[in-house]
Amino acid sequence: MNTTxxxxxxxxxxxTALAGGGMLLGTQLEYFGSAEALAAEPAxxxxxxxxxxxxxxxxxxxxxxxxxxxxxxxxxxxxxxxDELDVDWKDVRIEQASLDTENYPGQSAGGSTATPNNWTPMxxxxxxxxxxxxxxxxDTWRVPASECTTASGVVHHRSSGRSLRYGExxxxxxxxxxxxxxxxxxxxxxxxxxxxxxxxxxxxxxIVTGQPLYGIDVTVPGxxxxxxxxxxxxxxxxxxxxxxxxxxAAGVRQAFVVEGGTALNGLLSGVxxxxxxxxxxxxxxxxxxxxxxxxxxxxxxxxxxxAQAATLSQQPPQRSLRRxxxxxxxxxxxxxxxxxxxxxxxxxxxPLEPQNCTAHLQNGRMEIWxxxxxxxxxxxxxxxxxxxxxxxxxxxxxxxxxxxxRRLYNDYMVEAAAIAxxxxxxxxxxxxxxxxxxxxxYRPAGFHYLKGGVDANGRLVAxxxxxxxFGEGERFASSAGIGAAEFPARYIANxxxxxxxxxxxxxxxxxxxxxxxxxxxxxxxxxxELADAAGKDPIQFRRELLANMQPEPPQGGQRGGGGGxxxxxxxxxxxxxxxxxxxxxxxxxPRGTGMGVGFHYSHRxxxxxxxxxxxxxxxxxTVDKVWVxxxxxxxxxxxGNAENQTQGAVLDGIAEALGQEITIERGRTVQSxxxxxxxxxxxxxxxxxxxxxxxxxxxxxxGEPSLPPVVPALTNAIFAATGKRVRSLPLSKHDLSWS
Amino acid sequence: MTVTFTLNGRxxxxxxxxxxxLLWVLRDVLDLKGTKFGCGAAHCGACTVHLNGAATRSCVLxxxxxxxxxxxxxxxxxxxxxxxxxxxxxxxxxxxxxxxQAGQLMSAAALLSRTAxxxxxxxxxAMNGNLCRCATYLRxxxxxxxxxxxxxxxAGGTNPGGRSGxxxx
Numbered sequence: 007m008n009t010t011x012x013x014x015x016x017x018x019x020x021x022t023a024l025a026g027g028g029m030l031l032g033t034q035l036e037y038f039g040s041a042e043a044l045a046a047e048p049a050x051x052x053x054x055x056x057x058x059x060x061x062x063x064x065x066x067x068x069x070x071x072x073x074x075x076x077x078x079x080x081x082x083x084x085x086x087x088x089d090e091l092d093v094d095w096k097d098v099r100i101e102q103a104s105l106d107t108e109n110y111p112g113q114s115a116g117g118s119t120a121t122p123n124n125w126t127p128m129x130x131x132x133x134x135x136x137x138x139x140x141x142x143x144x145d146t147w148r149v150p151a152s153e154c155t156t157a158s159g160v161v162h163h164r165s166s167g168r169s170l171r172y173g174e175x176x177x178x179x180x181x182x183x184x185x186x187x188x189x190x191x192x193x194x195x196x197x198x199x200x201x202x203x204x205x206x207x208x209x210x211x212x213i214v215t216g217q218p219l220y221g222i223d224v225t226v227p228g229x230x231x232x233x234x235x236x237x238x239x240x241x242x243x244x245x246x247x248x249x250x251x252x253x254x255a256a257g258v259r260q261a262f263v264v265e266g267g268t269a270l271n272g273l274l275s276g277v278x279x280x281x282x283x284x285x286x287x288x289x290x291x292x293x294x295x296x297x298x299x300x301x302x303x304x305x306x307x308x309x310x311x312x313a314q315a316a317t318l319s320q321q322p323p324q325r326s327l328r329r330x331x332x333x334x335x336x337x338x339x340x341x342x343x344x345x346x347x348x349x350x351x352x353x354x355x356x357p358l359e360p361q362n363c364t365a366h367l368q369n370g371r372m373e374i375w376x377x378x379x380x381x382x383x384x385x386x387x388x389x390x391x392x393x394x395x396x397x398x399x400x401x402x403x404x405x406x407x408x409x410x411x412r413r414l415y416n417d418y419m420v421e422a423a424a425i426a427x428x429x430x431x432x433x434x435x436x437x438x439x440x441x442x443x444x445x446x447x448y449r450p451a452g453f454h455y456l457k458g459g460v461d462a463n464g465r466l467v468a469x470x471x472x473x474x475x476f477g478e479g480e481r482f483a484s485s486a487g488i489g490a491a492e493f494p495a496r497y498i499a500n501x502x503x504x505x506x507x508x509x510x511x512x513x514x515x516x517x518x519x520x521x522x523x524x525x526x527x528x529x530x531x532x533x534x535e536l537a538d539a540a541g542k543d544p545i546q547f548r549r550e551l552l553a554n555m556q557p558e559p560p561q562g563g564q565r566g567g568g569g570g571x572x573x574x575x576x577x578x579x580x581x582x583x584x585x586x587x588x589x590x591x592x593x594x595x596p597r598g599t600g601m602g603v604g605f606h607y608s609h610r611x612x613x614x615x616x617x618x619x620x621x622x623x624x625x626x627x628t629v630d631k632v633w634v635x636x637x638x639x640x641x642x643x644x645x646g647n648a649e650n651q652t653q654g655a656v657l658d659g660i661a662e663a664l665g666q667e668i669t670i671e672r673g674r675t676v677q678s679x680x681x682x683x684x685x686x687x688x689x690x691x692x693x694x695x696x697x698x699x700x701x702x703x704x705x706x707x708x709g710e711p712s713l714p715p716v717v718p719a720l721t722n723a724i725f726a727a728t729g730k731r732v733r734s735l736p737l738s739k740h741d742l743s744w745s
Numbered sequence: 746m747t748v749t750f751t752l753n754g755r756x757x758x759x760x761x762x763x764x765x766x767l768l769w770v771l772r773d774v775l776d777l778k779g780t781k782f783g784c785g786a787a788h789c790g791a792c793t794v795h796l797n798g799a800a801t802r803s804c805v806l807x808x809x810x811x812x813x814x815x816x817x818x819x820x821x822x823x824x825x826x827x828x829x830x831x832x833x834x835x836x837x838x839x840x841x842x843x844x845x846q847a848g849q850l851m852s853a854a855a856l857l858s859r860t861a862x863x864x865x866x867x868x869x870x871a872m873n874g875n876l877c878r879c880a881t882y883l884r885x886x887x888x889x890x891x892x893x894x895x896x897x898x899x900a901g902g903t904n905p906g907g908r909s910g911x912x913x914x
Binding site: 075076077078204206207209210211213214215216217218219220222223225231256257283284285286289356357358359360405406407408409410436438439646647650651653654657658661679680681685686687688689691693694 | 761762764765766769772773774776777778779780781782783784785786788789791818819820822826830831834835836838839840841842843844845846847850868869870872873874875876877878879880881882883884885886
């Protein structure tokens with residue numbers, strides 16, 4: 007197979023016969039030198055590269071390639087294939103793929119990318135299957151393929167009244183020439199029968215009946231259960247430990263030190279305890295006494311970061327990320343200048359299923375069962391850390407009890423693999439909730455020092471933001487950056503975005519809508535402050551801002567949260583829609599109740615949201631209702647799940663705003679469980695009304711982009727209700743009482 | 746030590762450490778994986794089972810505390826997944842990641858066994874100890890109403906809660 011890089015990237019299709027008849031069909035994104043190379047590719051003999059299997063008995067199986075973390079992808083991607091294949095959803099069985107990078111492109115969950123990356127390829131997979139089944143029928147009947155139609159898994163030749171089920175055609179279809187995926191005819195959207203309908207999650211029945219599905223449910227014969235204690239200071243190392251005492255505990259089979267490296271996202275030093283049951287291992291851990299070499303970061307703290315940020319804010323920024331016009335001159339001549347400091351804290355992912363992984367090393371081959379968003383990265387990490395070949399490692403992708411970005415990192419996978427190798431038996435590693443919360447890759451905290459100016463007509467003419475974050479030199483810590491094209495860049499003539507960074511010894515990473523989940527709060531709150539200074543309605547002020555696009559093209563945008571791809575027309579569309587649906591400005595609200603608005607573009611989605619909130623005189627915040635308007639393009643693939651995801655993301659944002667904060671003291675995480683890191687509870691849940699603005703754009707993802715706007719919409723509602731401007735999170739640290 | 750209790754309608758005896766929480770007896774000794782571990786401190790409700798019909802957090806319940814008692818887990822809520830709540834959960838398409846849902850269902854079943862047609866407020870109170878990290882809460886509430894409605898409609902049948910699998914409801 008040619009893997010030269012300077013050649014066309016194209017999708018090709020493989021087809022092969024199933025042993026015992028039937029067909030299977032797969033696609034691949036590969037680099038190919040020429041059409042000859044494609045033609046020379048022998049008929050695939052790797053059964054694993056299939057998306058579609060049809061047996062002579064008409065059992066239709068569609069493979070779901072990506073990890074399911076609660077985003078609904080195990081249902082959604084097969085829906086697309088099934089619709090173009092033209093089968094009834096009730097006749098389809100879904101099978102989760104294991105990691106197979108040779109046959110499935112992009113087996114990961116992250117960045118709300120499943121829809122934009124797979125929409126057309128999955129349609130082509132289904133359409134190609136349908137075309138081959140038609141070809142088989144046409145050949146059988148000696149009629150032109152153009153006279154054949156399909157419906158519900160049957161090929162028809164109407165004029166002669168003949169029909170054959172797909173199962174009857176499958177074996178022959180597998181011998182037909184595979185169509186060119188680039189040109190295979192696709193349905194017109196009006197012909198969709200599954201796409202656009204409410205399809206419940208394919209694992210729902212297994213979930214409601216308690217069948218084993220998740221990583222934590224894996225059982226391997228002969229396995230031991232492991233706990234792993236790491237240094238509470240990130241990256242600290244074991245100096246010594248009372249292993250003999252631990253080994254003497256009831257039910258404990260082994261206890262040993264695992265030598266780790268220094269990379270916070272790799273294998274870290276710690277003590278593994280293996281027991282006959284997880285409870286035995288965990289109980290023995292209470293006896294464990296470790297002397298740690300805590301390393302260089304044992305003195306870092308949230309308080310010290312805040313103090314350092316305040317100091318940096320008084321100094322010239324370390325670097326400029328963007329400068330348009332002359333912000334300083336514009337601020338000097340502005341009619342009204344607003345200056346504000348914003349802060350958002352570290353946050354934990356806290357998926358409900360604690361990190362876990364089962365690993366078994368046997369005859370030089372490692373088999374791994376993991377809830378992971380990035381199985382390919384996990385395999386690479388295991389291979390590099392343990393000095394193995396990736397081809398000797400098999401990864402079974404287990405359903406994840408939540409992801410939110412946590413399982414982009416495979417630290418628990420490499421731990422399980424290392425422990426299993428050292429133990430010489432299959433091992434199921436399971437973290438405690440405390441392990442999970444105290445060894446996360448946190449959403450990084452951020453500090454923003456802003457200055458904005460409006461002119462005598464209430465127009466926003468100048469904006470300066472000194473963003474103080476974490477990193478070294480020109481490099482931001484993971485997910486601690488900001489896009490130079492992030493709104494409102496390009497919509498204010500005089501605009502500056504500067505950055506300074508402080509070194510950080512806390513692991514950080516992507517949390518649902520990374521960077522956007524903090525930046526949107528800052529930007530949309532500060533816009534609200536400027537609207538107030540201008541004496542304008544917050545939505546009207548935003549409309550005027552959106553109409554003020556500067557001629558310069560976007561620059562420095564990053565995929566996801568960077569701001570590149572922001573479209574003022576699409577944003578205006580959702581802003582107008584949410585204003586209309588929420589009855590913005592059309593009702594008089596009592597003192598203590600207010601509406602706030604926020605919008606944000608991320609992960610290719612444009613979202614505007616309105617929150618109505620009530621603040622009691624004592625300062626207790628109640629979110630009364632949320633209205634959401636989103637633009638994710640021309641097609642909402644699974645509307646039922648789309649609403650579920652959007653409600654979930656909005657409520658997730660509210661939970662973050664209300665009470666979530668990870669605090670670092672003495673180099674370690676203070677919070678440990680849900681008593682001091684609160685998730686939303688049912689009594690706090692407002693109605694969330696969702697509207698999609700269907701536009702003529704390619705369909706895009708929904709796991710993330712509806713989250714960011716709700717945070718500023720809530721804090722802006724609190725301002726409307728009380729006159730109190732919230733410039734730092736979480737809300738639980740504010741006195742919002744009024745009289 | 747040896748502990749005998751009724752599990753999903755069947756007498757069950759285990760020989761385990763006396764401080765072992767019921768959760769780990771269920772999951773690691775009896776291989777019933779439906780009951781989930783979320784926090785180990787009764788904060789999240791993922792481990793909810795019925796102890797003599799009452800919703801109970803099994804992660805902090807020593808197995809000795811269930812000696813002689815009747816325990817129902819998600820596997821025993823119905824023998825074939827047809828409890829009104831299970832059907833409603835599927836119809837409403839409640840789950841996202843699904844990890845908390847067994848605990849949600851067990852709390853909801855205990856509620857419906859006491860209060861056939863609960864109000865929103867009663868639902869919120871009964872379910873407030875069950876966290877859903879994906880925040881499927883609006884659908885959880887909707888599905889409980891739907892199950893109550895199904896049960897009322899189907900009343901007159903012999904088994905409003907679906908075919909019993911030893912449920913102590």
